[in-house]
Amino acid sequence: MMVPRMLLLLCFFLLAFPSPGLLAVEAFVGGYGINYGRIANNIPSPDKVVELLRKSKIRNVKIYDSDHSVLDAFKGSGLNLVIAIPNELVKDMAANESRSMDWLNQNVKPYLPQTRIVGITVGNEVLGGQDQSLYQPLVDALKNVYNGLKKLHLEKEIELFTPHSEAVFATTYPPSACVFKEELMPYMKPLLDFFAMIHSPFYVNAYPFLAYISDPEHIDINYALFKPNNGIVDPNTSLHYDNMFDAQIDAAYAALHAAGYDDMEVRVAETGWASSGDQNEAGASSENARTYNFNLRKRLFLRKGTPLKPKRPVKAYIFALFNENQKFGPGSERHYGLFLPDGRISYDIGISGLLPSSASSSMLSMKKIRAGGWILHYLATVLLYIFIFWP
Numbered sequence: 001m002m003v004p005r006m007l008l009l010l011c012f013f014l015l016a017f018p019s020p021g022l023l024a025v026e027a028f029v030g031g032y033g034i035n036y037g038r039i040a041n042n043i044p045s046p047d048k049v050v051e052l053l054r055k056s057k058i059r060n061v062k063i064y065d066s067d068h069s070v071l072d073a074f075k076g077s078g079l080n081l082v083i084a085i086p087n088e089l090v091k092d093m094a095a096n097e098s099r100s101m102d103w104l105n106q107n108v109k110p111y112l113p114q115t116r117i118v119g120i121t122v123g124n125e126v127l128g129g130q131d132q133s134l135y136q137p138l139v140d141a142l143k144n145v146y147n148g149l150k151k152l153h154l155e156k157e158i159e160l161f162t163p164h165s166e167a168v169f170a171t172t173y174p175p176s177a178c179v180f181k182e183e184l185m186p187y188m189k190p191l192l193d194f195f196a197m198i199h200s201p202f203y204v205n206a207y208p209f210l211a212y213i214s215d216p217e218h219i220d221i222n223y224a225l226f227k228p229n230n231g232i233v234d235p236n237t238s239l240h241y242d243n244m245f246d247a248q249i250d251a252a253y254a255a256l257h258a259a260g261y262d263d264m265e266v267r268v269a270e271t272g273w274a275s276s277g278d279q280n281e282a283g284a285s286s287e288n289a290r291t292y293n294f295n296l297r298k299r300l301f302l303r304k305g306t307p308l309k310p311k312r313p314v315k316a317y318i319f320a321l322f323n324e325n326q327k328f329g330p331g332s333e334r335h336y337g338l339f340l341p342d343g344r345i346s347y348d349i350g351i352s353g354l355l356p357s358s359a360s361s362s363m364l365s366m367k368k369i370r371a372g373g374w375i376l377h378y379l380a381t382v383l384l385y386i387f388i389f390w391p
Contacts, residue, residue, distance in 0.1 A: 027118045027159040028267070029080060031300040033060025033317040034338070035270055038067070039324040042341040046073035048354065049321070052343050053079055056351040062269070062317045064124065066107035075114040082119035082159075083107065085145065087134060090123045093144055094137035100144040101151065109152060119159040120145060121269075125205065127184050127191075128167030135187045138162065139194055146198060161195070163203040163269035166210075166248070169255055175308070176236040178251035179258045192261050202261075203269040204252045206316075208244040209283065209292070209332075216282040219244075225273075225288060226295030239307040245271065245296065250308040266309075268316035271296065275323075275346060277332035284332050290347035293318065293338065297349055 036049065044052065050073050053061060062082040063070055074081050085093060085103065093100045108117055122142050126134045142160060149155040166172060168188065170181045180188050195202065208224040222229035224244045231242035241247040252266045273292035277284030296318070303313040323337035323346075340346055343354025 027080070027082075028315050029059050031303055031313055031315045032058065032297060033062060033080075033315070034058050034321050035317050035319045036061050036063050036070075036321045037319075037324050037327075038063070038070075038322075039327045040322060040341075041326060043322045043324075044341070044343055044354070046070045048343065050074060050077045050079065052321075052339065052354050053077075055354065058351070060317065062119075062121070066103075068107075071107070071111045071115050071117075074116070075111070078116065080116050080118045082121060083117055084121040085123065085141070087123050087126060087129075087131070090126065090134050090141045091137045093122065094140035097144040097147055100141070100148045104145070104148045104152060104154075108154070108158070112154075117158060119161065121161055121163060121203075123162050125163060125165040125167070127187055128165055128181070135184075138187065139191045142191070142194060146194075155198070159200060160198065161200050161203050161269075162191070163205055165205050166207075169251065172248065172251040174232070174234040174236060175239075175241070175247045175251040176234050176254050178254040180255050185259070189259065192256070192259060192264070196261055196264060201265040201267045202252060202256060203267050204248070205270040205319075206245060206248040206252075206268050207271055208248065209273045211244060211248075212283050213277075213281050213332075221283055221288070224283075225291045226299060227291065237308070241307060243299075245299070246306045246314075249314060250306045253306070253308050265312060268314070270319040271316050272319035272336045274332035274335045275337075276335040278330050281330060281332050284335065286347055289335075290349060293347075294349040297351075 034053075043049075046067075046069050049070075053059075054077065059078075060080045060082075061074075062084075064084045065086055066083045071081075071083070089103075093103070108120075111117060122145055123134065123138055126138050142162065146155060146160055149158055149160070168180055168184055170179050172178050192202070212219050212221060212224045220229050221227075223231060223242070226243045226245070229242065231240055232247070233240050239250075241250075249266050249268065256262065256264050256266070273289040274281065274284040275286045275289035296316070300314060300316055304310070305312045306314065318338065320336045320338070322339055322341065323335050325334055327333045338346055338349070338351070339353055344356075345351060345353040
């Protein structure tokens, strides 16, 4: 009969194309994410940012606080959001577990599951930073937040981590020689022990741009930008590196190996290239920023590993969504954005902005063609199965 056959056909498509709401939450989908910083007075409202992210097909987003206007805007968006407990709250979280519980009840529990909060960062670049009074409380703060998540039965749904700068390493060249600074190990070891126990990755902020501007005379800019170059060979492993980004990640893996944490995954919490900067910031230009971010995006979408870990795809959050015109520091700090304040792209790396620009028109045309090809393929499949099952 026709009805059972049509029901069978319907079941097939429900199984083949499940509803997004039925899928388990993943802390990081694919390999590409972005940092949404808001130290600026000219960037779009959070609801416009959600529109921009969806149009750009960027699903993984990390912010530096737990602003409720952002959490509200992300409701129902389907975007994965990592929120943050900033450095100024680390001591408070460490001193009192009830304070961590209060924070979770205010900033996490009311928003789930409509807002897909998939991660929480506790502090940023604490170890190796200038405020050494935060070193000891960091792991206690993480433990208290984790215990709070357990009480809410969210410890398996929300990833907990803290990003590190390159300042935690004693050396990073060659990559295989990288180790953690000895003076940081009394704080780093209990942190790594805790992350190993809860299966959290090690997050590092990896900036070939900062390495290059620190020594432009001896570092090939092509090596930093993923452009053709001779690369380097690690004398201890004989592994060849044709870009600095991979070398920085493998340096982190080497430090973890030396400390006894071979199974811990390394992910990148921040990476980017400034489109402008001060006169002493060599290489800060729109062309170099475009080259770095275009090549990095292409590299991440290949879902490949590094020379040391070829079977473990790299995952990275790009810095940043917008230029932040109120940030302090050197000029480069205010020029990392992929998008302009009005939502147009800063330079063409193959993503779409809120408004069209001449740089993106050809890329948009290609995307429409590809989308049309997918739709035709889908319709052809539907027609084929109707033909097969129709009496």
